[in-house]
Amino acid sequence: MLRKFLYVSLISFFIYGQEKIPDMPIKLLDGTNTRLYEFLKDGPVIIDFWATWCVPCKKLMKHLNKFHLHFNDLGLKVLAVSTDTPRTMGKVKSYIRSKKYEFFVAVDPNQQVMKKLKAELMPTTIIVDRKGNVIYRHQGYYPGDEEKILKTIEEYFNSEGIKYNQYSSALN
Numbered sequence: 390m391l392r393k394f395l396y397v398s399l400i401s402f403f404i405y406g407q408e409k410i411p412d413m414p415i416k417l418l419d420g421t422n423t424r425l426y427e428f429l430k431d432g433p434v435i436i437d438f439w440a441t442w443c444v445p446c447k448k449l450m451k452h453l454n455k456f457h458l459h460f461n462d463l464g465l466k467v468l469a470v471s472t473d474t475p476r477t478m479g480k481v482k483s484y485i486r487s488k489k490y491e492f493f494v495a496v497d498p499n500q501q502v503m504k505k506l507k508a509e510l511m512p513t514t515i516i517v518d519r520k521g522n523v524i525y526r527h528q529g530y531y532p533g534d535e536e537k538i539l540k541t542i543e544e545y546f547n548s549e550g551i552k553y554n555q556y557s558s559a560l561n
Contacts, residue, residue: 408523410436410515411505415470418482418494425502428493429519432464433545435538436515438497438508440472441480445530446512450490452535452558453514457492459556460542464519467492472503472511516541 412426428434437453439446450469457467469490471481475498485494497503506515509528516525516538525541527534539556546553 408526409521410517410523412521413502413505415468415495415497415502418471418485418496426521428466428468429517429521432466432519433524433542434517435465435467435542436506436517437467437469438472438503438506438511438513439469440511441477441484442473443511448532449512449514449530449535450488452538454488454490454492455558456538456542456556460546460553463546463551463553465542468495469493470495470497470502472497472500472508474498514538516545518545 410425412424414422414424416422435453435456437446437449439450453467453469456465469485469492471478471494473481473496478496478498481494481496495502503513506513508515512530513528514525514530514534515523518524524545525538527537535558543553543556
């Protein structure tokens, strides 16, 4: 029995292992420059790679904004990284404004951040704990994926002993 437990634990580590994201410079939509780890100071971060031409990205973003609003007081942040090219970058600000999204938006017109964080499809969603460890990674979006993101957020808060108000998609 112990042998089976150790085997499952080892496999789980390799599958869900403690991949650490690099601390790298990022440029925010408002033109300011910062570093990725600045977002980790208060709590976990959901990093979502998206583009204005990506329909599944847009469907996921409304859920990410709700998570950002609901869990923000606990330190959770959402950082949506636009991978639009320099040619289509002008559409990013107007899209974010039109939807009244309140999460953080970064721009990555040359896909440098995207490559370093191994995002290959749009959207790619990565949840990172305060130490920079990846605790969730998913590429693409199908309705229901937001429930997996929510479960990861709740599991993180539970493991850290952080009390939170139950999330309801009817809220916000």
